[in-house]
Amino acid sequence: MDKIRQNTLHGEVAERIRNMIAQGTLAPGSRVPEKTLCEQFGVSRTPLREALKVLAHEGFVELLPNRGARVAKLTKETLKNTFEVMQSLEALAGELAGQRITGAELTNIEALHYQMLSHYKSGNMSEYLLVNQQIHEAIVMASQNEVLIDVYKNLNHRVRRVRFTAELSNDYWSQAVSEHESMIEALRARDGATLGGILRRHLRNKVEMSALEEMAE
Amino acid sequence: MDKIRQNTLHGEVAERIRNMIAQGTLAPGSRVPEKTLCEQFGVSRTPLREALKVLAHEGFVELLPNRGARVAKLTKETLKNTFEVMQSLEALAGELAGQRITGAELTNIEALHYQMLSHYKSGNMSEYLLVNQQIHEAIVMASQNEVLIDVYKNLNHRVRRVRFTAELSNDYWSQAVSEHESMIEALRARDGATLGGILRRHLRNKVEMSALEEMAE
DNA sequence: AAGATTATTTTTGAATTCATAATTCCAGGA
DNA sequence: TCCTGGAATTATGAATTCAAAAATAATCTT
Structure with a gap:
């Protein structure tokens, strides 16, 4: 492959x-x-x-x-639309990953999760966002769906320039972290339906959107 | 715009x-x-x-x-992956269309629906599939999400060459039609959640996949 | 005559060239 | 001074050219 x-x-x-x-x-x-x-x-x-x-x-x-x-200018509208699609793709990836994820992939995601937790605890937001991003990418990869992976990567590329500029409020941040806990649980249980549901409602992008509300064009 | x-x-x-x-x-x-x-x-x-x-x-x-x-050869695997993603995108489109569809768009989809029904009743499969396709496209358009529309169109393009070659069994066909009835109901009620759910489980692609099971590489 | 080896032709990848459209610069007039 | 109009410059879109790689044809050897 x-x-x-x-x-x-x-x-x-x-x-x-x-x-x-x-x-x-x-x-x-x-x-x-x-x-x-x-x-x-x-x-x-x-x-x-x-x-x-x-x-x-x-x-x-x-x-x-x-x-x-x-x-191209990245309008707020386009950004919102892109996040909408990405979130939906992540949800699908979650469903599929539940059925298809390999042991190695799960181990890797768990490791990233703990890394992310430590960045959360130490309040290191930029590192947190980076690892967070890696976790979401890893879940998409675990879907084993090449088309999904390609489309997702392309969209991710497009919004790269506004990623990691967000300033999360503590409320949002703690809720996002707790959602990640549930995600890991669902992954361990290979429960794709639950994982998909969590990702479909996960507020990561919504948080970033609100943080970017007043930003560029 | x-x-x-x-x-x-x-x-x-x-x-x-x-x-x-x-x-x-x-x-x-x-x-x-x-x-x-x-x-x-x-x-x-x-x-x-x-x-x-x-x-x-x-x-x-x-x-x-x-x-x-x-x-490029379109492998069965790639085809399956593409349908998986398209179905997920259609589901998202359904959710959004419930909130955003315009009166004109709804009227148009209703018209297509009746056209499709008449093709079903007269057993004209190729015409049925064509209008069916147009309905799904129209729902995606009604999402008003340009990114979603673009990605969907691109994927649709890719599988165009194998579309409309399917031979539907009568069982599948009648079930697909009845699902379409529910879709129209949900659309009229602007019930995105229900519409999304129907589309997420809609068996259109699964039917075509099974029809294409033995086909090209 | 079959297979290997070399020469020829064709095709590809990328630079260059050329015509045209757009932009800049400058002079002249209000 | 500020605007207008037109020449000079520059950038773009597309064809052409050129070198290198691949495919094909032809020759040689056994």
């Missing part, structure tokens, strides 16, 4: 541009300067433009006729 | 190749001959190759290093 190493030039370029967008090096709404990036990456315009077509399809940039590409 | 007319050359080419794959003009596993297609479309290799990159990302073709593109 190893993936064929897809080491294409345009793929590399796409990845680098994705990172630049996520890091804010390329600001939302700004034009994507082909020439500059070509020089920076040491490639010609051909592979760069191929990458832009793919990125446009992914929703990272938008193509304006005869005016090249602009970095 | 009008969409910017994205009439790019590579987009046109991509669409035409998608259709050729859906119709079987380009057979699964076969190579995609750049030169031939360029002549056929009257474009140079540049936009064609850009289209191929996008199609590869969508899962229609796979890129082999120094060996161009091959039409």
Whole structure:
């Protein structure tokens, strides 16, 4: 089941541009300067433009006729919609993971869970959010559904740039942690229905949304 | 909220190749001959190759290093995974549509429903499947979630080539129709929770899957 | 004549070129 | 000074070119 190493030039370029967008090096709404990036990456315009077509399809940039590409703005509306879909996909992943998760995957998620707890206890929010994210990704992987995993990863990519900026209130935070406890329980019991239900109602994204309420566009 | 007319050359080419794959003009596993297609479309290799990159990302073709593109085979596993995700997305769409559907959209879906019923009564399966598909699409649209709609459409595209080939047994068929009755009821009542539940368990894809059990790779 | 080996052709990946559209810059006029 | 209009510049979209890899054809050896 190893993936064929897809080491294409345009793929590399796409990845680098994705990172630049996520890091804010390329600001939302700004034009994507082909020439500059070509020089920076040491490639010609051909592979760069191929990458832009793919990125446009992914929703990272938008193509304006005869005016090249602009970095797409992530509106509050789009963000909300994306979280809605991701949460639903996580719920499905939970259901499937209950039936399909391997012992190794479960062990790994448990380890992440304890890591997350310790970050919660020490009040380290950014580390907490990072591990939290890893747990959700691990559950999606445990679904063993390649299509689900692909779609989820793509959506996750898109919202990467606003993730980890949230400021959680203590109330929300403690409730989210307790929901995670239930999730682990359900996973141990291989109870997909329960896990799916928890994830369908899990407030992670809602919390982040509210934290991002006034943010960008 | 009008969409910017994205009439790019590579987009046109991509669409035409998608259709050729859906119709079987380009057979699964076969190579995609750049030169031939360029002549056929009257474009140079540049936009064609850009289209191929996008199609590869969508899962229609796979890129082999120094060996161009091959039409991706749709394995039974991938098909099952795709249906699993689509069904989950439809369920979410149902929940949202319950809250957000407009009067015009409801009227349209009702009309499609009666059309579908008449095809069922006259035993016209291919027409039935077509309208059935339109109803599911309309429900997804009624979710008013652009991200959901995009993801769904993309997945729908991918399985297009195996859709409408199914042979439904009478038992399955009548049950599917009765589920559709409940869906319409729930929609009229704007009861998203119920609609979502029905769609989550709706056996449309399961039926098609079983019909496709022995089919292509 | 069959199989291996080399030469030729074809195809691919990427850079370059070219025509056209958009942007910038600058002069002239209100 | 601020706006307008047009030339000069730059960027984009797409075709073409070029080098390298793969596929095919042809030759040689046994």
